Amino acid sequence: MKEVIRGFLLFCSLVSTVSAYTLSDEQNLRTSLLTGYDKELRPGIDRAFPLQVNTSYFLFSINEFDMDTGKFTLTGFFLQQWFDERLSWDPANHNQTNSTIILQNKIWLPNLINTNPFEDIRGLGSELISVRVSSTGLCEWYALQVLEVICDPDVSKFPFDTQYCTMKFFIGGYLPYEVNVNFVTSEVFLQLYHENGVWEITASTTHTKLNLYGYEEVVVGLHLKRRTAxxxxxxxxxxxxxxxxxxxxxxxxxxxxxxxxxxxxxxxxxxxxxxxxxxxxxxxxxxxxxxxxxxxxxxxxxxxxxxxxxxxxxxxxxxxxxxxxxxxxxxxxxxxxKRKGVNSAESLETxxxxxxxxxxxxxxxxxxxxxxxxxxxxxxxxxxxxxxxxxxxxxxx
Structure with a gap:
């Protein structure tokens, strides 16, 4: 009997967590959220405090490292999380709708701009990527990007050389007291990384620092070691x-x-x-x-x-x-x-x-x-x- 009651309570708890909202509920929610929304204004009710943006970098692969031109190409994505009070709601008013998806070009983004690109300066993501927004106003943005940056190689110990390549970004237009970027960990996430045949990642680093112009600079660094076999x-x-x-x-x-x-x-x-x-x-x-x-x-x-x-x-x-x-x-x-004995017979050459x-x-x-x-x-x-x-x-x- 106890097992039956325990199973019933478990079933009830599972059923209670299932969202039962409909397409109309989510459509009404998005209309309500985006009506009057100005994506040019950063989130934060109290402007005396900076917006906290938690970020992590996940590396997929190292595509190319051209030693002649210094072109370093890699694929990965930034996971950025922040709270936008304008995108929060009460799930009870929208048939228990707890989250929704909004295209990234419709809301404010802490868009990181690459400052050491190989060719073009551009931000993260594309129009195909969306942001997941929860009822608390928490925004999660998976900014997938193929990055091409400049990395000056040091070949003094070739082919036993090691390299340190960095990707540098900043949130354009915002000072540290307006938007503050925090890395969740001090290393790059390599759980999804596919090993490169030439380079081995020995260490990684993620940190922020202030550049010469007073802007907060986001740095992702990789320590590489050449495979010498x-x-x-x-x-x-x-x-x-x-x-x-x-x-x-x-x-x-x-x-x-x-x-x-x-x-x-x-x-x-x-x-x-x-x-x-x-x-x-x-x-x-x-x-x-x-x-x-x-x-x-x-x-x-x-x-x-x-x-x-x-x-x-x-x-x-x-x-x-x-x-x-x-x-x-x-x-x-x-x-x-020294010879052991004296040979009295001279050779023909002598x-x-x-x-x-x-x-x-x-x-x-x-x-x-x-x-x-x-x-x-x-x-x-x-x-x-x-x-x-x-x-x-x-x-x-």
């Missing part, structure tokens, strides 16, 4: 591998005749990657130029110097008929590896070279060339390692 696999790792190859040209046998062609091919590969990266980056050099651009330029310079050293190494090998200068022979002898034992301390041009290749190989690897360490320390700092 694609660039790491297709750009960073190949460049690092090619740069390491620069040093290994010096361990190729000189008689193979492939040194010059190998070093030139590696140099052209680095130049190709430099061209590809330059196409990805904006032409503007402010605030900073990409560090990877400097690294690739250093690789190009290293490649050019490598080609010069290869040619110089060939020149050393062709100087067999000339005596080795004493200071060169002394340097080579200081860094000569026999073909005229050596003055008193002038060059037993050092031939062939040994000078090998010593030169070894030093170039070590220095090249050290230079590449230092460049890569500098690059990684900067991008992860």
């Amino acid at each position: 694609y660039y790491t696999v297709s750009l960073i790792l190949p460049v690092l591998a090619i740069s390491v190859l620069l040093g290994f040209v010096f361990i190729l046998p000189p008689e193979s005749g492939e040194r010059l062609g190998f070093s030139t091919t590696v140099l052209l590969s680095i130049v190709l990657y430099l061209t590809l990266i330059q196409d990805m980056l904006p032409e503007s050099s402010e605030p900073n130029v990409s560090i990877i651009g400097y690294i690739l330029v250093s690789y190009v310079m290293t490649g050019a110097i490598t080609v010069i050293f290869v040619i110089f190494g060939f020149r050393i090998q062709s100087s067999c008929k000339k005596p080795v200068p004493r200071f060169i022979a002394s340097t080579v002898k200081c860094f000569r590896r 026999k073909s070279v005229a050596i003055d034992e008193d002038d060059n301390d037993g050092v031939s041009w062939i040994e000078v060339g090998r010593f030169f290749d070894k030093m170039c190989f070590i220095v090249s690897l050290i230079q590449i390692a230092i460049s890569n360490i500098i690059f990684m320390s900067i991008v992860y700092s």
